[in-house]
Amino acid sequence: MNKSDTTPAIPSIPSIHPLAALLRGFAVDFITGHNLEVVERIMAPEYCLSIGGYLLNGRDTEYLTPTAAQINQFPGLAVTVHDVVYGENSIAMQFTEHGCSPADQNRGATWRGITMFRTDGERLRWGWAEEDYFARKRQLTSGICDAVDAPHSAPWDVQPGVSNSALEALARDWLDTPANLFQLEGAFWLSSVSADDPHPASLIDVDHVEVDELFSADDRVVFHGLYHGRYKGGFKGVDEDRIGRPIILRAAGILTFGGSELVAAAVTVDRLGLNRALRFS
Numbered sequence: 095m096n097k098s099d100t101t102p103a104i105p106s107i108p109s110i111h112p113l114a115a116l117l118r119g120f121a122v123d124f125i126t127g128h129n130l131e132v133v134e135r136i137m138a139p140e141y142c143l144s145i146g147g148y149l150l151n152g153r154d155t156e157y158l159t160p161t162a163a164q165i166n167q168f169p170g171l172a173v174t175v176h177d178v179v180y181g182e183n184s185i186a187m188q189f190t191e192h193g194c195s196p197a198d199q200n201r202g203a204t205w206r207g208i209t210m211f212r213t214d215g216e217r218l219r220w221g222w223a224e225e226d227y228f229a230r231k232r233q234l235t236s237g238i239c240d241a242v243d244a245p246h247s248a249p250w251d252v253q254p255g256v257s258n259s260a261l262e263a264l265a266r267d268w269l270d271t272p273a274n275l276f277q278l279e280g281a282f283w284l285s286s287v288s289a290d291d292p293h294p295a296s297l298i299d300v301d302h303v304e305v306d307e308l309f310s311a312d313d314r315v316v317f318h319g320l321y322h323g324r325y326k327g328g329f330k331g332v333d334e335d336r337i338g339r340p341i342i343l344r345a346a347g348i349l350t351f352g353g354s355e356l357v358a359a360a361v362t363v364d365r366l367g368l369n370r371a372l373r374f375s
Contacts, residue, residue, distance in 0.1 A: 124136065147344060210223070300323040325341045
């Protein structure tokens with residue numbers, strides 16, 4: 095009998111959609127698995143990330159260093175995925191990052207965010223994201239860690255949707271009216287709200303909106319935008335003479351429509367960046 099006749103066959107493993115594989119590579123293999131070598135497989139060398147008013151231009155030159163620094167700060171850093179959207183070579187994810195920081199008495203923190211990517215079908219090329227670093231700072235200071243919401247049951251099995259130009263136009267019109275976003279109920283906001291965490295609507299009188307990235311998939315629209323306006327107060331420790339100063343509040347969100355009506359939303363904003371700009375400018 096030949097040896098090959100007794101060797102068990104290796105079972106085949108069904109493949110997931112390439113876009114889901116990319117996002118899983120980012121969230122699971124790279125961030126949660128702390129495997130920096132994965133980026134060569136999932137990210138183009140020219141990858142750029144826009145986050146918190148910064149443009150990290152180049153995978154190896156500007157992106158990897160701050161990402162590795164965050165992993166070093168939180169050695170057990172993990173990502174929990176709550177929602178995903180797959181479009182036509184576009185990806186979005188609602189998530190929570192969480193871990194303990196040895197530099198902060200090993201206190202734990204959880205912070206929510208939304209990230210979106212443009213791909214070439216094989217690797218990530220552009221990214222936009224906003225995360226609730228303001229809540230993270232509060233937890234590392236207080237020692238009281240927020241809970242992590244329930245995960246998506248099967249984020250890598252979701253199938254891509256079809257782009258919808260009419261829905262994108264509707265979403266842009268909706269976003270161009272600032273009251274629409276800032277009058278959303280509290281459950282729509284991924285930013286934590288407490289005595290020390292001001293609600294985003296309490297911080298800004300919006301003059302105009304600049305949507306710098308947006309894509310659709312079936313009945314869903316993902317966006318990243320800049321809300322230009324004036325500071326109207328709300329931050330503890332920020333001098334009142336800053337009230338009325340021109341500011342920019344950056345936001346990222348996932349919107350779900352039923353016909354022409356918004357039926358669900360998840361939005362996060364960069365409160366920490368705004369707070370720092372007001373205190374140090």
